[in-house]
Amino acid sequence: MQTLANPARFLKIARPLTPVLGWGGALLIVGALAVGLFVAPRDYLQGESVRIIYVHVPAAWLGMGGWTGLAIASFMQLVWRHPLAAIAARAIAVPGAVFAALCLVTGSLWGKPTWGTYWQWDARLTSMLILLFLYIAYIALDDAERERGGEGRIAAIFGLVGAINIPIIHYSVEYWNTLHQGQSISFLRASSTVDASMLWPLLVSAAGFSLLFGAIVLMRMRAALARQKVEARLRRYS
Amino acid sequence: MKPKTQRLFLLVLAIVAVLGAVLLAMSALKDQAAYFYAPADVAREGAPQGRNVRIGGMVRQGSIRRNADGVTIDFVVRDDSPHVINVRYRGIVPDLFREESGVVAEGRFQESGLFVADEILAKHDENYMPPQLDVKKGEHKSESLK
Structure with a gap:
């Protein structure tokens, strides 16, 4: 981590x-979605509408994983004052928000044919909507702070405090009774109630979306570093 | 103490404090944020009268009865407790509404204890599998197989 904190070394790898x-x-996503849409079986209860799972679940994981990463970067920024940590947190916010929104939209479209409703204020749906609002608030706060020449420390504190929503989302379906069903896949217990024929395209899709997420974050971090360089040079010449 | 260590210490302390506050808030919200009442909750706390509530549970096997008018159905909602709720609903139910499957109903309790629903939502469980497998496991009886 320490070696990566050097922007020059980071760029060399990134x-x-x-x-x-x-x-x-992109390759994994195309493959997984093709299998998910055309090869994987339909569900015994939900029929064909189950296929939206191959986008919905990866989007949910990345929406939540994004904020987890953002919080870790914020923590490193606050304690060790790594300039790269602040850049990483900012870079994660936008794709994180996009995936949280994608999770909500696909979930809503999935809810109509299965539950019979686009939206209900149950604990899982509400806490996920709060996550999207937290992302939007983080982006606005961070932009406002930077406009005033701040280092993004207020945004980092917000990123850290907002992380408490992540375990709330995770445990919402166990702690409260909800319309959303309970957890199907647990990495901690290495168990799943999704049949293997549907599980593997789901995991490949999640891996593909994760790689894409990583690529977007790296691109945004490189763009932020390039902008910093340009601004520094402009200051020197003016 | 080095400033770095001091920041680490302060931040960890702050995180623990916030986490404690959230756990307290969640435990206080345990009942308020519940999406529906299960039959056991209604038996314990009494049927909430005169206001719209949601109840939920499993549709008891063999309990769905269609009335003579063709659009009104009666069914029984159960949970793991011995208590049940009798529900009446007039309208179209979601495709996934079926016996031994989850249901959430919004409506009002009558004085007789009957729950009259304005809206029925289907709640499915966390299992996903192909249709062939379901027949093998025999967990859900399919009408078309008879």
Whole structure:
């Protein structure tokens, strides 16, 4: 981590890594979605509408994983004052918000044919909507702070405090009774109630979307570093 | 103490404090944020009268009865407790509404204890599998197989 905190060293690794993650992710997504839509079986209860799972679940995981990463970066920024940590947290916010929104939209479309409703204020749906609002608030706060020449410390504190929503989302379906069903896949217990024929395209899709997420974050971090360089030079010449 | 260590210490302390506050808030919200009442909750706390509430549970096997008018159905909602709720609903139910499957109903309790629903939502469980597998496991009886 310490060696990566050096922006020059980071760029040396990030530059070749970006296309690998981006194209690798795109390839996995196309493959997994093709299998999910045309090869994987329909569900015994839900029929064909179950196929939206191959986008919905990866989007949910990345929406939540994004904020987890954002919080870890914020923590490192606050304690060790790594300039790269602040850049990473900012870079995660936008794709994180997009995936949280994608999770909500696909979930809503999935809810109509299965539950019979686009939206209900149950604990899982509400806490996920709060996550999207937290992302939007983080982006606005961070922009406002930077406009005034701040280092993004207020945004980092917000990123850290907002992380408490992540375990709430996770445990919402166990702690409260909800319309949303309970947890199907647990990495901690290495168990799943999704049949293997549906599980593997789901996991490949999640891996693909994760790689794509990584590529977007690296691209945004590189763009932020380039902008910093430009601004520093402009200051020197003016 | 080095400033770095001091920041680490302060931040960890702050995180623990916030986490404690959230746990307290969640435990206080345990009942308020529940999406529906289960039959056991209604038996314990009494049927809430005169206001719209949601009840939920499993549709008891063999309990769905269609009335003579063709659009009104009666069914029984159960949970793991011995208590049940009798529900009446007039309208179209979701495709996934079926016996031995989850249901959430919004409506009002009558004085007789009957729950009259304005809206029925289907709640499915966390299992996903192909249709062939379901027949093998025999967990859900399919009408078309008879």
